[in-house]
Amino acid sequence: MTSTTARASERALADLRAAILDGDLAAGAHVGEVETAERLGLSRTPVREALTRLAAEGLVELEAHRGARVTRFSRDDLDGIFDVRLALEPRATARAATHATPADLDALEALARRMQELGAPGPDQDLDALVDLNRDFHARLLELAHAPALAAALANVVHTPVVTRTFRAYDPASLARSLAHHVEIVAALRAGDGDWAGAVMRCHLGNARAVMVGPR
Amino acid sequence: MTSTTARASERALADLRAAILDGDLAAGAHVGEVETAERLGLSRTPVREALTRLAAEGLVELEAHRGARVTRFSRDDLDGIFDVRLALEPRATARAATHATPADLDALEALARRMQELGAPGPDQDLDALVDLNRDFHARLLELAHAPALAAALANVVHTPVVTRTFRAYDPASLARSLAHHVEIVAALRAGDGDWAGAVMRCHLGNARAVMVGPR
DNA sequence: GCACCCTAGGTTGCACACAACATCGGGACG
DNA sequence: CGTCCCGATGTTGTGTGCAACCTAGGGTGC
Numbered sequence: 001m002t003s004t005t006a007r008a009s010e011r012a013l014a015d016l017r018a019a020i021l022d023g024d025l026a027a028g029a030h031v032g033e034v035e036t037a038e039r040l041g042l043s044r045t046p047v048r049e050a051l052t053r054l055a056a057e058g059l060v061e062l063e064a065h066r067g068a069r070v071t072r073f074s075r076d077d078l079d080g081i082f083d084v085r086l087a088l089e090p091r092a093t094a095r096a097a098t099h100a101t102p103a104d105l106d107a108l109e110a111l112a113r114r115m116q117e118l119g120a121p122g123p124d125q126d127l128d129a130l131v132d133l134n135r136d137f138h139a140r141l142l143e144l145a146h147a148p149a150l151a152a153a154l155a156n157v158v159h160t161p162v163v164t165r166t167f168r169a170y171d172p173a174s175l176a177r178s179l180a181h182h183v184e185i186v187a188a189l190r191a192g193d194g195d196w197a198g199a200v201m202r203c204h205l206g207n208a209r210a211v212m213v214g215p216r
Numbered sequence: 217m218t219s220t221t222a223r224a225s226e227r228a229l230a231d232l233r234a235a236i237l238d239g240d241l242a243a244g245a246h247v248g249e250v251e252t253a254e255r256l257g258l259s260r261t262p263v264r265e266a267l268t269r270l271a272a273e274g275l276v277e278l279e280a281h282r283g284a285r286v287t288r289f290s291r292d293d294l295d296g297i298f299d300v301r302l303a304l305e306p307r308a309t310a311r312a313a314t315h316a317t318p319a320d321l322d323a324l325e326a327l328a329r330r331m332q333e334l335g336a337p338g339p340d341q342d343l344d345a346l347v348d349l350n351r352d353f354h355a356r357l358l359e360l361a362h363a364p365a366l367a368a369a370l371a372n373v374v375h376t377p378v379v380t381r382t383f384r385a386y387d388p389a390s391l392a393r394s395l396a397h398h399v400e401i402v403a404a405l406r407a408g409d410g411d412w413a414g415a416v417m418r419c420h421l422g423n424a425r426a427v428m429v430g431p432r
Numbered sequence: 433g434c435a436c437c438c439t440a441g442g443t444t445g446c447a448c449a450c451a452a453c454a455t456c457g458g459g460a461c462g
Numbered sequence: 463c464g465t466c467c468c469g470a471t472g473t474t475g476t477g478t479g480c481a482a483c484c485t486a487g488g489g490t491g492c
Binding site for chain 2: 147153156158
């Protein structure tokens with residue numbers, strides 16, 4: 001009993017999403033239904049359903065009778081995504097100050113500190129591991145905001161791992177700043193200061209935008 | 217040739233969305249696949265696809281083996297939705313100031329004035345007609361922002377007609393304010409003043425929130 | 433009288449088959 | 463030599479059948 005979710009469409013969805021987010025499916029790549037179905041040992045039906053949902057998320061684009069392609073993000077798209085993040089994530093972060101329990105904060109701090117370790121220059125540096133931890137950090141923060149509509153708005157636009165697919169683009173100074181921001185956010189939350197926490201998040205995103213999309 | 221989109225799933229999607237938004241399908245109502253398929257003269261397959269997409273939009277909720285239900289919005293949900301709108305729509309409105317052409321503004325102004333006519337107390341008052349016009353006004357404004365990511369974030373959360381399903385909830389003073397806001401937004405855009413336009417949008421949403429969800 | 437089980441009905445989930453459409457190649461014509 | 467037409471091929475779109483699952487109702491044992 002390998003606790004399979006049993007639902008075939010869920011598996012197809014998870015698999016395709018992971019493949020896109022991990023970069024196994026390059027941007028612009030064609031995603032065939034039969035090909036995917038055979039790879040997963042399913043029929044086309046659940047694969048179709050998964051593709052439909054991914055299209056709604058914006059990860060793939062569907063063209064009639066021409067199939068699905070992994071969405072290609074232009075520089076302007078990235079910039080627009082950061083606009084949305086800047087409008088919503090600081091607000092969510094501020095709200096988290098009201099709802100986070102000490103246990104939540106401990107978990108966040110553990111994540112933030114672990115990321116600092118992994119990001120520190122040296123033999124133990126592991127920039128690839130940062131991607132998942134970063135995703136986790138932001139996801140937890142968003143959850144702590146207790147604002148489902150806000151989370152939904154973000155989720156459907158900002159596919160963090162597509163945006164932050166790698167930390168290799170960061171120069172050492174920017175990377176250090178970014179990881180320090182995480183720690184500072186936790187500190188602000190511990191102080192119960194939503195404004196502070198939100199401000200740090202704005203810095204965090206500004207820093208990231210500069211790295212990812214370049215000067216404005 | 218009645219320019220039917222030919223695509224069955226598109227028809228199912230459009231029909232179901234309209235049914236939900238117009239209130240023909242009440243919140244919480246069960247949407248059966250066979251029932252819908254028979255009503256539209258289609259098979260279950262395109263209906264399934266339509267339901268999947270509606271679920272991604274948040275208009276219906278899918279439970280495994282239990283089918284689809286029209287999403288029910290709680291007071292807190294509504295409040296959260298207004299939070300998102302307040303974070304994004306003023307920004308979009310401000311951006312519209314940069315991109316709108318005189319022709320765009322003329323079209324917007326025509327809409328705004330028509331809404332004032334239809335909303336004015338008297339025998340010609342038609343509150344129901346306002347719903348579609350209002351949807352159109354906000355949609356055009358959003359389009360003028362030239363910010364696809366922002367529009368996507370909003371679209372997937374704020375189903376205007378679900379939120380603003382009716383203008384009957386407005387008291388006369390609030391209604392007059394709301395309709396005046398539309399006109400003022402156009403004026404601000406004509407002046408090329410994005411900050412002003414954004415501020416009016418904030419007022420507009422604040423007014424709407426007070427009416428729709430009550431005092432904070 | 434109450435709790436539990438078990439069967440029957442109806443719904444969704446998936447697989448498969450066929451039809452419609454888009455693309456790409458060769459061949460004929462100008 | 464270039465252009466247009468047309469068929470071959472592979473893809474997606476839709477219809478249908480069956481299996482899995484959830485839910486409700488009656489019956490049985492306590």
